[in-house]
Amino acid sequence: AQSVTQLGSHVSVSEGALVLLRCNYSSSVPPYLFWYVQYPNQGLQLLLKYTSAATLVKGINGFEAEFKKSETSFHLTKPSAHMSDAAEYFCAVISSGGYQKVTFGIGTKLQVIP
Amino acid sequence: DAGVIQSPRHEVTEMGQEVTLRCKPISGHNSLFWYRQTMMRGLELLIYFNNNVPIDDSGMPEDRFSAKMPNASFSTLKIQPSEPRDSAVYFCASSPGTGQFNEQFFGPGTRLTVL
Numbered sequence: 305a306q307s308v309t310q311l312g313s314h315v316s317v318s319e320g321a322l323v324l325l326r327c328n329y330s331s332s333v334p335p336y337l338f339w340y341v342q343y344p345n346q347g348l349q350l351l352l353k354y355t356s357a358a359t360l361v362k363g364i365n366g367f368e369a370e371f372k373k374s375e376t377s378f379h380l381t382k383p384s385a386h387m388s389d390a391a392e393y394f395c396a397v398i399s400s401g402g403y404q405k406v407t408f409g410i411g412t413k414l415q416v417i418p
Numbered sequence: 419d420a421g422v423i424q425s426p427r428h429e430v431t432e433m434g435q436e437v438t439l440r441c442k443p444i445s446g447h448n449s450l451f452w453y454r455q456t457m458m459r460g461l462e463l464l465i466y467f468n469n470n471v472p473i474d475d476s477g478m479p480e481d482r483f484s485a486k487m488p489n490a491s492f493s494t495l496k497i498q499p500s501e502p503r504d505s506a507v508y509f510c511a512s513s514p515g516t517g518q519f520n521e522q523f524f525g526p527g528t529r530l531t532v533l
Binding site for chain 2: 345346347348349350353394405406408409410411
């Protein structure tokens with residue numbers, strides 16, 4: 305079975321500070337990993353995805369994530385937080401070999417303090 | 419492209435009433451998903467269609483829930499009878515093809531409140 309664990313349901317950072325949102329996965333086969341963002345009253349939007357090519361993945365809005373197999377992690381980072389980054393972020397996993405069933409994490413709400 | 423369209427955006431109903439949620443996927447996408455989002459359980463997959471055929475409905479909570487996809491451009495999720503515990507935001511998403519790399523495009527959601 306596949307799963308993801310997001311550490312910290314709420315994260316607060318100051319504007320301009322580093323953003324680090326943590327995600328650890330569990331999968332019996334090589335995973336495909338995703339980060340989605342949800343702005344208030346909207347659906348989810350893909351930020352970036354790891355599909356077994358480069359381990360460092362760059363996404364939209366200056367976000368990036370690094371796949372670390374030894375740590376079973378796929379943490380999301382951004383060097384400098386902007387007020388517009390305030391949203392909820394979801395880590396998700398698809399295990400290769402199956403159809404497109406995506407397992408989402410519980411989500412992390414990011415607050416950016418001016 | 420208008421994206422995934424869901425209606426209504428908000429629905430308030432009384433316990434025992436029938437509720438129908440509607441979704442129009444992005445044209446050309448052949449995979450469609452229904453999700454439910456709550457504070458307690460997060461985002462849960464309810465059902466997945468591929469080429470209008472239900473592939474995985476293991477997430478459908480119980481017989482009160484049913485979903486149909488009569489054609490490639492329309493799907494419904496029906497709850498009958500509705501209960502207060504069904505209150506949640508329901509999302510529809512569509513995706514091109516069946517490859518694991520394919521991004522799912524989410525609609526804006528329907529916020530359902532059952533009194």
